[in-house]
Amino acid sequence: MTSPLPPTPRPGRWRVLAAFVFVALVSQLLWLNFAPLLIEVQRDYQVDETTASLLILVFPLLYCLLSTHSGRLIDRLGYKRVVGIGALVGAFGSLIRLDTAHFGSLLAGQIVIACAQPYVVNGISKLVADWFEPDEGAMATGLGTVGMFLGMAVGMATTPPLYTELGWRGAMAVNSAVAFAAAGAWLVFAAETGAAAAENPSPLRTLLRNRTLMLLTALAAGGLGFFNGLTTWLEQLVAPRGLDAAAAGLLGAAIIVGGIVGAIVVPPIADKLRMRKLPLLLCAVGAGAAYAAMALASGSQGLFITGALLGMTFMPAFALLLTMTGEAVAPRDNGAATALVMLAGNGGGVVVIVAMAVLDDWQGMAPWVLLGTIVAITIGCAVALPADVRAQSPR
Numbered sequence: 001m002t003s004p005l006p007p008t009p010r011p012g013r014w015r016v017l018a019a020f021v022f023v024a025l026v027s028q029l030l031w032l033n034f035a036p037l038l039i040e041v042q043r044d045y046q047v048d049e050t051t052a053s054l055l056i057l058v059f060p061l062l063y064c065l066l067s068t069h070s071g072r073l074i075d076r077l078g079y080k081r082v083v084g085i086g087a088l089v090g091a092f093g094s095l096i097r098l099d100t101a102h103f104g105s106l107l108a109g110q111i112v113i114a115c116a117q118p119y120v121v122n123g124i125s126k127l128v129a130d131w132f133e134p135d136e137g138a139m140a141t142g143l144g145t146v147g148m149f150l151g152m153a154v155g156m157a158t159t160p161p162l163y164t165e166l167g168w169r170g171a172m173a174v175n176s177a178v179a180f181a182a183a184g185a186w187l188v189f190a191a192e193t194g195a196a197a198a199e200n201p202s203p204l205r206t207l208l209r210n211r212t213l214m215l216l217t218a219l220a221a222g223g224l225g226f227f228n229g230l231t232t233w234l235e236q237l238v239a240p241r242g243l244d245a246a247a248a249g250l251l252g253a254a255i256i257v258g259g260i261v262g263a264i265v266v267p268p269i270a271d272k273l274r275m276r277k278l279p280l281l282l283c284a285v286g287a288g289a290a291y292a293a294m295a296l297a298s299g300s301q302g303l304f305i306t307g308a309l310l311g312m313t314f315m316p317a318f319a320l321l322l323t324m325t326g327e328a329v330a331p332r333d334n335g336a337a338t339a340l341v342m343l344a345g346n347g348g349g350v351v352v353i354v355a356m357a358v359l360d361d362w363q364g365m366a367p368w369v370l371l372g373t374i375v376a377i378t379i380g381c382a383v384a385l386p387a388d389v390r391a392q393s394p395r
Contacts, residue, residue, distance in 0.1 A: 012191065013131035017140060019189040020127055021147030023087045026182040027120045028151030030094055030113045031059045033159045033175060034106075036235055036249035040163065045103040050357060055110050056232050057353055062114040063346035068204075070118040071339020075332060079123035079130070080190045086119030087183035094176035100168035109172075118342065121148065125326040125338040130193050135271055137326065142267030142319035146260050149315055152231065153256030156249045202333050212328045213337055215385050217344035219321060222378030223284075225348025226291075226371050227314060231255075232353050236362045243300055251300075251307050258308035259315030266316035267323070276327070277385050280320040284382045286313035288375045295368040317382075324385075348374075 034041055034055040041052040074082045093112030099105035124144040132140040162171035207213055230237070235248040243251065262283070270279040290313055294306035322338065329337040352374065356367045 019186045022182045023186045024147035025151035026179050027117050028148050029155040032152050032155035036156050059114040060346035060349040063118050067118045067339045067343035070122045071335040074335030079126040080192045082119050083123040086116040087186050090116035091179035091183045094179045097172040122339045125334040129331050129334050138267035138271045138323040141323045142263040145319045146263050149256045149259045153253040157253035160246045160249045219381040220341045220345035221348035224345030225352040226374045228349030229352035240363050254304050255307045255311035258311030262312035262316040263319050267319050276324050277387050281382045283313045283317035284379045
């Protein structure tokens, strides 16, 4: 009796994944355009810190409101159509920001882009299930998340010099052109195989009874809450240590670049070893150690090194989290499950961002201690996960 042949890789899968990486990159880039320039926003538009932070805070807020709907829409209509609509809406939202004379226009554009974001980002698990076999799942998801984090790095690193050279309007125009290019690339190159066909997902109560999925949502709430809080208030956190807006943007980019390296290297190893929990747990513990070192670092060199190490351990954990989410449910529920996890993550982000603003202790250690406590709780959630998430899957 002959052994079954391994499944044949689907041709075109890397092209489709590359198109997704581009639109996910742009979605994140548009979100964090203003993150390293909040002090400049306050100065140029005569608004207070809380008002300026709305340019960033509207994203996790609206993600919470729209994530579940986007996930179920992806399961019903397919990711090709829904991601394409999201990319186009985000691109048109970027046009609103060209009216840089008024803060209200910047905020309106951010609101439109934020409404589109979950319809783009939540497509990753469905795309991976459609195009990739299980032994490539973590690697494909890792590369998909690379787009998200690369967009964050580009947004934080390039916006300050664009603002310096071109002003607000020039910076917004460059980003708008990139947004339309990404939407066009998705419309041209995206395709579906039908392996993860669009169909009605399971009732929400079925997903809420999945213990593994609930642990993953708790892990996302803590992990993304920590990361969103850190990146949103990064300029304020490091200003007392002598880093200006440009240096804070470069530190954010160092975190992301380290994360990209980790997201490329670690998930393929997890695929090869056919393991999920142990690599995720090791990454979570490593991120905790790197964050502790970063909180205690005094000079810019120490901050950049520990920041890169933090990204290198945190972001592959996020990729593995999304992979486990797709494996913990039936294929028809990939979009809805990813939406629940991202909803929890962005909800956690809102809570942490607001809590740090309420603390308002940028000269002291209180915000650092808060983030460290969240990291410790997140590691506890990782410990509680089952070794094989698929054993919990409601098939």
